[in-house]
Amino acid sequence: MDDQVLKGGEVLRQRAAKRRKVNDVLVPLAASIGVFVAIAFLVSLLLYVVSMGAGRLSPSLLFEYPSANPREAGMRSAILGSVFTVGLAGLICIPLSIATAIYLTEYAGNKWWSQVLSYNIANLAGVPSVVFGVVGLGFLVYGLGLGRSVIAGAFTLAILTLPYVTVVCVEAIKTVPEDQRFGAYALGATTYEVVRYIVLPRALPMMLTGGILGISRALGEAAPILVISGLLFIREDPTSLLSEFTVMPLQLYNWISRPQLAFQQLAAAGIIVLLAILLALNSLAIYLRQRFYRRLEEG
């Protein structure tokens, strides 16, 4: 009787073992298929864009204004518009996000409204970007009378990226070990000093990385700017905060929607430029992070 039970148990154990071994092979396979599909899609897209647009890459693409003649057209005004609005958005959004995150984690405590704030910020991250554009149009463009200007676009993009960057900043602050904080408090440091000397030095690299990634998301946004600026064809540099402007994604959208092959190629070349800028930003984020961490560990 005992033997039979033991044998039954033995058989059961072997089957379980076999199934676990199969899982050990199948799961990574399934997971890697996911990665493969994503990468294959990305690479084919990239190849298509490069084969289509490489021939049209030229200085004129960067330095000329848009034109009805695809051979002469460039995206100068769009590049400048993007740099101004997105750069300004970063300058607004990153300090604001860091401040929000510090408030939520270090000062607000566990009070109910800090919880409400956190939830709402997380929810904002899921709001479609065009909604931010509509709000910006109503509040900034008409309400405050800023017009369809660079500053209205910058604020809209800043508010759009704020939830994402704030969430990253909160996560960055959470990576600061509790014992570091307690160590400083135990020496008679105030909350401000703990933030200034313990929390920020450690969290800043991750915060900046998040900020740069947030900015690169803003750089690719077309919908909210379409609502704010409305202009797809500008032959003028943005010279002040109140200038009218357009951005790269809108310029690309304009070109893509034209039937001529030459404009399609122009759009592809523009996409290459946009991708190059995004890649440069992301590399900068990685570089900054590495450098800061090395400095932190090696003193």
Add this chain to the structure above:
Amino acid sequence: MSEAIAMSSLEDVVSGRSELEVNQTSAPDDAIIQVRDLSVRYRSRYAIRDINIDFRRNHITAIIGPSGCGKSTLLRSLNRMNDLIPGAVVEGKVLYHGIDIYSKEVDPVALRSRIGMVFQRPNPFPMSIFDNVAFGLRVNGIKLTKDELHRRVRGALEKAALWEEVKDRLDAHAYSLSGGQQQRLCIARALAVEPEVLLLDEPTVSLDPISTAKIEELLISIKKDYTIIIVTHNMQQAARVSDYTAVMMPDENMVGRLIEFGPTKEVFTRPRDRRTEAYIAGRIG
């Protein structure tokens, strides 16, 4: 530290001292901290309850007891570190020089510069050895010339028995030190602010026996200048270093109680409580 200095810096801790009642109790004259009917709960769950104990100046008091008996909670309530833990509520009184540290007039930041703390795991800041020790001086706004600062840092490192090992590399990163050295650095960091009381929460639990011995030695060597309260898991350690021993034990509801307190020798040789005897003999915990 002289009484005059102690009292003058106490005025930093308490603003409007005259409005406070200074509690007269039957405590020994040299009781620097008196704990009266202290209970601490985390939301609705009590961690320790009805603790009464006096800590004497320039003595080492050990708090021992099994895991979960509330030793660390008691220690953290002595310099208001519990304030930093969400949901922690302190009831009862902790009198420091007769002043309730939980009264509104007491600034916890100033209090913590008088009652320092060293933690279980060494937690040096990610900066140089020198900057670690100078950190407390800098945040407390103590204005010093470069020479004075250097002297204070050196003095603290000497007291913590670390100076000889690090004097040639004060600019080295604190993480380049061994675990035992890091813990002594944390002690030096706490001493640099010149507190009156030093709280240590199982300071040697993550260290090897040699590092442990060094820290025990240094604690005994500095007790003439400080009041030391040490939480430890290790009964031999309590017996080796402390003058007084408090034994804590969770009751049937897992609420920490103080079951025995007295001179270390008596607690270890003639315990009054049966549970103390069992704990010391290794039958509990």
